[in-house]
Amino acid sequence: MPTSSEKSGRLAGVLLRSLLPLAILAGGWFGYVRLSVETVKEQPEAEEKRTLRTRVASVEPTSYPIAVETNAVVQSHNQVVLAAEVAGAVTRVSPKFEVGAYFSEGDILVEIDPRNYASARAIAKSRLQAAKSALDLAKLDEKRKLRLIERNAVSGAEVDVASATREQAEADVELAQAELERTELDLKRTKVAAPFDGRVRTKNIGLGQMANANTPLGEIFAIDFAEVRLPISAQQRRFLELPEVEGDPAVRVVLRDAISRSVETTWPARIVRTEGVLDADSRDMFAIARVDDPFGLESGLPPLRIGQPVVASIDGVVLRDVVALPRAAVRQLDKIVLVKQDGQTLLPMTIEPVWSDAQHVVVTASAIPDGTWLATTPMIYTPEGTVVEVIEDQASPMAVAESCSPAKEERSTN
Incomplete structure (x- = not known):
């Protein structure tokens, strides 16, 4: 026979097994009731309606002087290579013949040893004097024989020889004169003079250096x-x-x-x-x-x-009868936004520039509709017909290029 304590333990186990499902059912019911209550959602506040705002500039026909x-x-x-015309040692270089130095036309920039050319000139002078003396003798001999032939004292052949001798003497004088002129020119060429007012760009010669004919001395301009x-x-x-x-x-x-x-x-x-x-x-x-x-x-x-x-x-x-649009107001090279004065609504449009530079994009005045302003404030979204608010304190006539100078002749396009 089970004791009373055993019976009590069995009863407690039965009760525990019975209460556990009841507890689960009660918890589910409570959760269902709790979650099934409709939550009242708070209504979001209406978003504040935003209005586009922009600065504007008036667009007026004007004359635009183009500067390319x-x-x-x-x-x-005039830049030339200064070269020697005669050979010899450089005996002097002028301070004006330094890189960057200024010189005037006729200034002596380089001097070449003139002694050989002075001696050649002296020899040429002596030869010229000897040729002139020989010519004088030939002329006297010819005159004398011409007088003698009138008296039949000499033959015609002797007169012909005297005349030929005189002609040869005249040729010798001319040759000696040409030689003297050549030696004088060579002596003059020992001094290299500046052909114009200028400056020295490069210098290729120095004191004591040997120079030959056509040796580059330097470059001048x-x-x-x-x-x-x-x-x-x-x-x-x-x-x-x-x-x-x-x-x-x-x-x-x-x-x-x-x-x-x-x-x-x-x-x-x-x-x-x-x-x-x-x-x-x-x-x-x-x-x-x-x-x-x-x-x-x-x-x-x-x-x-x-x-x-x-x-x-x-x-x-x-350019006549054009509008100079500020370059900052032109997007993508040919897009602008206008504001209709009547109703202040947006009017985006594409333009065909006549001219453009760093400050302005120029279009014909007929390309801009009457009764509009130019929007100068950058706007990301510009649908046509959108009402905008004009920033009145910034509205001003659009800056255009400065007018032509009175001293400058005005020229118009064809």
């Missing part, structure tokens, strides 16, 4: 003016009126330093001629600009050195 920019290098218009060979593309030529024949007016050019763009110095120049052929590779035409007094000896300007890269700004034609 191109790059080139300054070069001398003229300083009265310099030249700049400006490449002009086919598109740029449409907006320029360049001199083609003698008598055509020169075209004004302003040169700036291409190495140090921060240098504000400019040098005036003028295009005086154009080359008659196009470049074989680029098909560019080259215009020759002249720069007077490139080293500033008279003007006081900083020197414009040979070989210096420059940026040339060439006066072109004046």
Whole structure:
């Protein structure tokens, strides 16, 4: 017979096994009731409606003077190799014949030992004097025999010999005279003189060095003016009126330093001629600009050195009845956004530039609809018809190129 304690343990086990499923069922019911309650979602606040805002500029027809920019290098218009014309030892080199030194036309730059040439000249003088004396004797003999033949004192053959002797003496005098002139020229050539006002580029000779005829002594160049060979593309030529024949007016050019763009110095120049052929590779035409007094000896300007890269700004034609759009307001080279004044709505459009430079994109005035402003504020999204808010305190007439100078002749496109 089981004891009372065993019976109690069995009863507890039965109860425990019965309560565990009940507990699981109760927990599931509680979770179902808890989760089945509908959660009240908070309504999001309405997003604040944003309005596009932009600065605008008025677009007004104007005249736009074109300035064509191109790059080139300054070069001398006359650069020669100074050479010896006679042989000998160099006895003197002028301080003006140093690299970079200035010299004037006629300055003696190099001297070659003249003693041999002085001796040759002295000999030539003596020979000339002897030939003149022989000619005088021949003339006297001829005259004497001409008088004697009248008295039949001499034969005709003797007169002929006297005349031939006189003619030979005259030829000897001419030959001696030519020889003297040659020796004097050689003696003069021992002093190498500057052929023009200029500067020394290179020096190849020194004191005591032997020089032969045609030995290069150095390289020199003229300083009265310099030249700049400006490449002009086919598109740029449409907006320029360049001199083609003698008598055509020169075209004004302003040169700036291409190495140090921060240098504000400019040098005036003028295009005086154009080359008659196009470049074989680029098909560019080259215009020759002249720069007077490139080293500033008279003007006081900083020197414009040979070989210096420059940026040339060439006066072109004046475009009439056009609008100069700020380049910053033009996107993708040909896209602009206008604002209709009536309703202040966006009007994006594509333009066809007539001309463009670093500051402006120029279009014909007829390409811009009346009653519009130009949007100058960058906007990522510009759908047509969108209402925009104009920033009134920034609205101002659009900046255009400076007007033509009264002194400059205005030229219009064809």
